[in-house]
Amino acid sequence: MEKYDCLKLENQLCFPLYACAKEIVRKYTPHLNQLDLTYTQYIAMMVLWEQEEVTVSELGRCLYLDSGTLTPLLKKLESKGLITRRRSEADERIVLVRITPEGMKLRERAAGIPPQIGNCLNLSPEEAKTMYDLCYKVLKCL
Amino acid sequence: MEKYDCLKLENQLCFPLYACAKEIVRKYTPHLNQLDLTYTQYIAMMVLWEQEEVTVSELGRCLYLDSGTLTPLLKKLESKGLITRRRSEADERIVLVRITPEGMKLRERAAGIPPQIGNCLNLSPEEAKTMYDLCYKVLKCL
DNA sequence: TATAATTAAATTGTAAACAATATAATTGAA
């Protein structure tokens, strides 16, 4: 065990994780292009397909993103007519993000995507589950 | 099993992977700031600490990055004096990236970082190994 | 009640990422 072994790319856990995430997102891209969505826009829509209205900060907690990322992204989704943004009347600091009927319609077409990605990952259901659990274990303790 | 279940964030494998990679990179940031490196610059340096000279495309294959990302990044590292860039004489299309003594010096300080990250991941060595293997399994089949 | 502290979003600035395209050098085929 040499002094600098821990600096070898092949001994890193973070690097394959980083590369893997990046490459899977790239796999999504051609499918998402058909919906005119980027990956980040897509996961934001996922939250809204489940929950008609959320605040920007709730969305940020769900997606591990901050307002610096979300504000321009949400403006983009708004300009496409998929969501609306309005200040809460009860607390003017809060912006409420709501999905539009147009946005809800996309769900149908989006539902075809995950199975197609799943198929090309080459993992057994057990392996996928293991990976899923390990990711959340890391995320929980940051 | 409902029609849209596959669109729930909690049923995605890609999302936790994406979030996990992002959050770990964020963990690196304060340590890398002390070396005046970003994460991507850091993994590029990792390749060069192992291999004194590489072409841009070799580096891209190692890191799963293309010239659109690497060119500006390498110019940055060059401006910091950590690497040099020059065209190959045998084939003028190729750019050779070489680490400088200055760049080599950084290795010493960088060696302290991986252990600190490892400690806060909350994974057993076996879990880390499993995750590592699964990432590479996915990467291999893209 | 006045003011300090906190909170929520937005803004600014920098870097990363990549598709698409451009440029230039090299290789291959007619």
Next chain:
DNA sequence: TTCAATTATATTGTTTACAATTTAATTATA
């Protein structure tokens, strides 16, 4: 040999990401 394909890198344009800061609203405290 000439010109078409290929290869390597660079450039352009868009989006992502985030730290740091700003603005505005709300809450807590003196």
